[in-house]
Amino acid sequence: MRRTITGFSNPTVKYLRSLREKKHRKREGKFLAEGLRLLTDARECGRLPEMLVMAESRDPHPLLEELEEAVESAGGEIVETSPDILSKITGKDNAQSVVGMFAEFDTSLGGLDRSSAQIWLVAQALRDPGNLGTMLRTGDAVGAGGLILVDDCADPFSVEAVRASMGAVFTQAIAQASWDEFLPWLRGGEGQLVAASLREAVPYRGAPYQAPCFLLVGNESRGLPEDYEMACDLRVTMPMKGRADSLNAAVAGAVLAYEVLDSLGS
């Protein structure tokens, strides 16, 4: 189905715009992703938007035409509108000329196949959507299986997280769970839980990492609760040569993940 929207007060515009808010995303089970590159990544990972919204003034592009065809074949909707309305939907000046509305994925722990990857990233109470998206992007780069969000994390389907993930929101598995759900799940199978820590920790270089290795990163301000750290199989410490005693959460996860990638020889 294809149609053109010209009015700011059109109900579809209002609906799409509402998806910038978490409560509406949760209620509707939908989220937005912007830009041809992201949408192409999504398509190549088997994820098609249910609705594709394009600026009338867009430049023609073969990948966009392929995407349109794929969305139409799958019974999705194609909407053409003005750049101003598109900006209103995404809340961003100079919006990308194409936006997709996707159904949210299953984010239960049960959906994860832990044997499918040697590295898994785990974030606890990670509040910044940019950090969350960056961790997804890092996970993609190190060949991680996915990102497990423990306790009250930012929403992986927020526009900011999707943007910062640079498409990895479509390539990485994502799960959401409380600590009390996560730990029994982890202990129900293979898996080494590793945290960056100052407590009874060994140097992160050359530490005895084992696959599947679950790298646990804590909240931006408070770090990990002590009992979470002590529940880990391995605590590692990174050099801190300056005044600070911690790194940005996404940075700490990445430095660790690259070390584990090297250690496991993958």
Add this chain to the structure above:
Amino acid sequence: MRRTITGFSNPTVKYLRSLREKKHRKREGKFLAEGLRLLTDARECGRLPEMLVMAESRDPHPLLEELEEAVESAGGEIVETSPDILSKITGKDNAQSVVGMFAEFDTSLGGLDRSSAQIWLVAQALRDPGNLGTMLRTGDAVGAGGLILVDDCADPFSVEAVRASMGAVFTQAIAQASWDEFLPWLRGGEGQLVAASLREAVPYRGAPYQAPCFLLVGNESRGLPEDYEMACDLRVTMPMKGRADSLNAAVAGAVLAYEVLDSLGS
């Protein structure tokens, strides 16, 4: 000098608030930093605010009292005001209960002593103030000498960059220069210029790093211009196991910096 401000339209409130905008910061040569922890870090690094603004409702704290005394002894100004006015100044709900106004530092290349550290971070056209602040924080952690901002980067004195640096804006040297200024400066002394690259690159693990090592990271969207990469002494590549061909700029810089830290044995 100590005074109380009660009105939103007070000229000092307007002045401080204007420092959230780059053009006003540049004109006045001042910037803001929030929070007792940041201000204490600054003091311990020999940087005192010219003006200290505190919420009347603040909790007493010995470090804050020490800071007040230090600012007064140095001839600075102490302002007490309401939490609402403080929020208006910083543009943040739930503002920290103390904000300092500092004079901007010298950011010329001539101010850097390259022999003072083994690692230096260099960012080219880095646009995101959060990434910039995160690089300063990483620099502090790896014992870098400072961050050199090449071409049109975000402002290191923006509230967002200062916040993301977690105080490292006071501990790391910061320089700003065009590429045409930076490269001759670099070549005027010791220094190995290293970039993450896909062009004629060697694996980043075990690459022949030499101190002082200048790690060059490119713009978030476009990466480094090819001629900048080719001007480097060493190009290194990091494993990319997934669909993406790059990492977040601050993450790439951190993974490299920790590798160099290990390699140089410092």
